[in-house]
Amino acid sequence: MRSSQISIRGLLFRWLLWPLLLVLLVTVLVGYPVALSPAKATYDWVLLDTAHSLARLLDARRDVVPRALSGTADILLRADQFDRIYYAVHDLEGNLIAGDAHLLPPPPEAFVSRELLYDKKMDDEPVRVAALRVGIHGVEVIIQVAETGVKRGEQARRILSGMIIGELLLMVVVVALVLFGIGKGLEPLERLREEIGARSHRDLRPVSVDHAPLEVQPLVATLNELLGRLEAMLRSQQRFVANAAHQLRTPLAGILMQAEFVLSQNDPEERLRARESLKASTERTVHIANQLLALARAEAGSVGPGAFHEVDLCRVVEDVADNWMAPAIRKNIDLGYELKSAPVRGDPLLLGELLSNLIDNAIAYAPEGGRVTVYTMIRDGRAVLEVEDNGAGIPEDVRELVFDRFYRAEGAAGDGCGLGLAIVREIAHLHGGRTFARSSPGGRGTVMAVEFPLAAWRPAGIAAAGRAACPGRGGFSA
Numbered sequence: 412m413r414s415s416q417i418s419i420r421g422l423l424f425r426w427l428l429w430p431l432l433l434v435l436l437v438t439v440l441v442g443y444p445v446a447l448s449p450a451k452a453t454y455d456w457v458l459l460d461t462a463h464s465l466a467r468l469l470d471a472r473r474d475v476v477p478r479a480l481s482g483t484a485d486i487l488l489r490a491d492q493f494d495r496i497y498y499a500v501h502d503l504e505g506n507l508i509a510g511d512a513h514l515l516p517p518p519p520e521a522f523v524s525r526e527l528l529y530d531k532k533m534d535d536e537p538v539r540v541a542a543l544r545v546g547i548h549g550v551e552v553i554i555q556v557a558e559t560g561v562k563r564g565e566q567a568r569r570i571l572s573g574m575i576i577g578e579l580l581l582m583v584v585v586v587a588l589v590l591f592g593i594g595k596g597l598e599p600l601e602r603l604r605e606e607i608g609a610r611s612h613r614d615l616r617p618v619s620v621d622h623a624p625l626e627v628q629p630l631v632a633t634l635n636e637l638l639g640r641l642e643a644m645l646r647s648q649q650r651f652v653a654n655a656a657h658q659l660r661t662p663l664a665g666i667l668m669q670a671e672f673v674l675s676q677n678d679p680e681e682r683l684r685a686r687e688s689l690k691a692s693t694e695r696t697v698h699i700a701n702q703l704l705a706l707a708r709a710e711a712g713s714v715g716p717g718a719f720h721e722v723d724l725c726r727v728v729e730d731v732a733d734n735w736m737a738p739a740i741r742k743n744i745d746l747g748y749e750l751k752s753a754p755v756r757g758d759p760l761l762l763g764e765l766l767s768n769l770i771d772n773a774i775a776y777a778p779e780g781g782r783v784t785v786y787t788m789i790r791d792g793r794a795v796l797e798v799e800d801n802g803a804g805i806p807e808d809v810r811e812l813v814f815d816r817f818y819r820a821e822g823a824a825g826d827g828c829g830l831g832l833a834i835v836r837e838i839a840h841l842h843g844g845r846t847f848a849r850s851s852p853g854g855r856g857t858v859m860a861v862e863f864p865l866a867a868w869r870p871a872g873i874a875a876a877g878r879a880a881c882p883g884r885g886g887f888s889a
């Protein structure tokens with residue numbers, strides 16, 4: 412699976428930068444007309460002023476409205492090195508009194524006040540017009556002064572380019588600040604990474620939550636939980652290795668000594684006895700080694716719950732039952748089965764290992780000629796496996812202790828190594844189950860029970876697809 416390659420830095424950068432750029436763009440779009448309007452108003456006032464000057468000029472002349480301005484006045488009025496200037500004086504009927512004939516007046520009703528400013532086209536060129544409605548020597552006239560938009564356009568361009576340069580500079584500053592801010596914001600994460608990265612694989616101390624940023628603290632807490640679990644596992648493995656070494660060293664040394672003893676014996680009878688005792692020691696050592704390996708296998712959960720599939724506990728019993736026939740017969744034990752369907756999700760081999768350890772104990776700790784019964788059933792919505800014997804039972808105060816590794820009750824029969832029930836509990840936990848011991852209903856003997864989550868409810872008598880139903884009652888006795 413490909414990693415997602417998500418970078419917090421990249422995400423923050425994108426999510427901060429694009430909105431900021433959008434804000435800057437909107438600032439230009441909204442700010443430009445706002446910045447332009449004072450400049451536009453200034454040009455309008457100058458144009459109106461010119462119209463007023465023209466009115467005063469006309470008023471100052473004789474007692475009639477002059478039909479034309481003097482050459483100097485005309486030149487002064489039109490003097491502008493950038494724009495073309497037009498002017499016209501009309502009476503209210505629209506008759507030209509002076510100026511440019513093609514600068515037609517607005518209708519008199521257009522005047523809300525005495526002044527009017529508007530845009531129009533002259534000689535195919537846009538112009539701005541300032542119009543005045545005034546009385547000169549008793550005659551109502553409309554005075555208009557118009558100019559092309561070269562100065563205005565130039566002014567607008569300067570304002571716009573000034574704004575764009577300003578915004579670009581602002582953008583550079585914003586990008587630099589955003590990058591700096593993101594870097595600062597991510598510094599605690601970087602420090603955390605360095606702290607964890609600098610550790611050796613044996614250093615499983617919790618990472619300090621105090622220095623982690625508030626948002627990362629839950630993550631650090633989860634990491635610490637994991638480190639705690641890893642440390643517990645590491646310790647248990649170290650304990651296990653130390654115990655295993657201790658448990659194996661003594662019998663192996665014993666085997667070596669017995670082998671040397673066998674070799675040193677000349678008497679055939681002594682030699683035979685020594686060989687038998689060597690065989691017994693070797694068998695015991697093999698048993699210890701097997702139990703240790705079984706525990707290691709169960710503990711490692713080598714299969715893992717992901718690989719589990721539906722297994723009926725009654726099938727698991729059927730699969731291992733044959734192995735226990737001979738040991739039961741040897742001890743004259745009545746070994747019986749009462750099996751009902753009890754589906755669980757699990758690994759049949761590990762479940763078989765679990766069951767074997769329970770039957771092994773029941774046969775070992777039941778008296779000669781005793782009785783051992785294996786049950787499978789569904790009880791209170793859980794799949795249950797029980798092994799009952801009529802042995803001496805386990806005193807109530809050690810019923811939990813018997814599940815500890817290497818625990819053997821004082822004077823326990825046989826030569827077990829105290830790992831069987833630890834293996835049972837480990838496998839049960841791996842399957843999400845729980846184990847407990849109780850005394851038999853009759854008061855004598857032990858019931859070893861393991862409860863598992865039920866895989867799927869199936870009405871009695873309907874077994875897993877393709878397999879026959881569990882046999883119900885059965886068994887054999889010697």
Ligand SMILES: Nc1ncnc2c1ncn2[C@@H]1O[C@H](COP(=O)(O)OP(=O)(O)OP(=O)(O)O)[C@@H](O)[C@H]1O
Nearest residue numbers: 772776804813819820823827828829830831832857
């Ligand atoms: N059915 C039982 N009845 C009486 N005591 C039991 C029974 N099962 C277990 N015990 C006690 O619990 C102890 C631990 O059992 P466990 O199976 O873990 O170890 P073990 O049988 O001694 O060795 P092994 O590793 O060979 O199984 C036993 O030594 C025994 O004292």
Ligand SMILES: [Mg+2]
Nearest residue numbers: 772827831832
């Ligand atoms: Mg045992």
